[in-house]
Amino acid sequence: MSTDTMRAVRLHEHGGPEVLRYDEVPMPEPGPGEVLVRVSAVGVNPPDWYVRGGLTSMPGTESTLSLPAILGTDVSGVVEAVAEDVDAFAVGDEVFGLLRFPSFNGSAYAEYVAARASDLALKPAGIDHVHAAGAPMAGLTAWQYLIELGHDHPSPFQEARHRPAPLDAGTTVLVNGAAGGVGHFALQLAKWKGAQVIAVASGAHESFLRELGADRFIDYTTSRPEELVHDIDVVLDTVGGPHSRRFLHTLKRGGSQFPVFPGDFDEEETAKLGVTVSITQVRSNGAQLAELGRLLDAGTVRVAIDSTFPLADARAAHERAARGHIQGKIVLTVA
Known part of the structure; x- marks a missing residue:
């Protein structure tokens, strides 16, 4: 293989995991404000299989x-080259980031990627590339919902700007889908702020979530959370869908529900209950990722890895995602 080319996983047509192809493609070159990253690991996220589909x-x-396209947004790797106008990073720096999201130009499923310097942060020294690659999208989603939005872009889902609710020792947070990528970060960030956290997931994840700090666990396969808990301050629902509105009845007046995926809500019902429903869209943010990185480095927050697959086996990674019940993150490794 020529030194001017690399291997990458590309989408030539939409469909199931079988459409992912391991191709030889031209090596990218960093443009203004960008660095070239030699990729060590790639995080797999829901938008990857949404795009594929x-x-x-x-x-x-x-x-x-536009097809063919290289999938992926989450990377961890080593800076190989920098544009002349970039002074935040140097060749040899270990970095991680969520690339160009919410566009689909991340191109992370590859041996090399050209990344905006503003999307990157130094990789925490205390974790490896696999764990770092699992952090960006899921960690920033939890951060921007619960801690700080960090941008002024209008929400595509609502007129009002999303505002995270204050979290402290007097706050109770319910996380639905707590074992998944966003959920396990949300649980830990809420605990970092001192909140009491109720984790909702299937029973297989109970010990994992209690290890992360959950104060209470509810197995949704045997119990209905809306019948068991009340007077919640914040519900972060990472599952969404038509059943998300049932969590409105767990909230106290003045409480907030943050559905990560759009659900089916009725304005009259929320007004009658005196609660707020707010949704936003995660965006790349290197500065916030650096803050999260300090928590990862200190061990205050950790990344759970469900499974890893070589980059060439991206199809198997997507098949694993399709089976569901993911505990943490799926990551692709790059030799």
């Missing part, structure tokens, strides 16, 4: 996808 743009953005 036919999604071509995120809400509120113009379509940015």
Whole structure:
């Protein structure tokens, strides 16, 4: 293989995991404000399989996808080259980041990627590339919902700007889907702020979530959370869908529900209950990732890895995702 080319996983057509192809492609070159990263690991996220299945743009953005396309947004690796106008990073720096999201131009499923310097942060020295690659999208989603939005972009889902609720020792947070990527970060960030956390997941994840700090666990396969808990301050629902509104009845008046995926809500019902429903869209943010990185380095927050697959076996990683019940993150490794 020529030194001017590399290996990458590309999408030539939409469909199931079988459409992912391990191709030889041209090596990218960093443009202004960018660095070239030699990729060590790649995080696998829901938008990856949404794009594979036919999604071509995120809400509120113009379509940015043209086939063939290299999937992926989450990387950890080593800086190989820097543009002349970049002084935040140097060749040899270990970095991680969420690339160009919410566009679909991340191109992370590859041996090398050109990344905006503003999307990157130094990789925490205390964790390896696999764990670092599992952090960006899921960690920043939890951060921007619960801690700080960090940008002024209008929400594609609502007129009002999303505002995280204050979290402290007097706050109770319920996390639905707590064992997944966003959920396990949300649980830990809420605990970091001192909140009491109720974790909702299937029973197989109970010991894992209690180890992360959950104060109470509810197995949704045997119990209905809305019948067991009340007077909650914040519900972060990482599952969404038509059943998300049932969690409104767990909230106290003045409480907030944050559905990570759009659900089916009724304005009259929320007004009658005196609660707020707010949704936002995660965006790349190197500065916030650096803050999260300090928590990862200190061990205050950790990344759980469900499974790893070589980059060439991205199809198997997507098949694993399709089976569900993921505990933490799925990561691709790059030799």
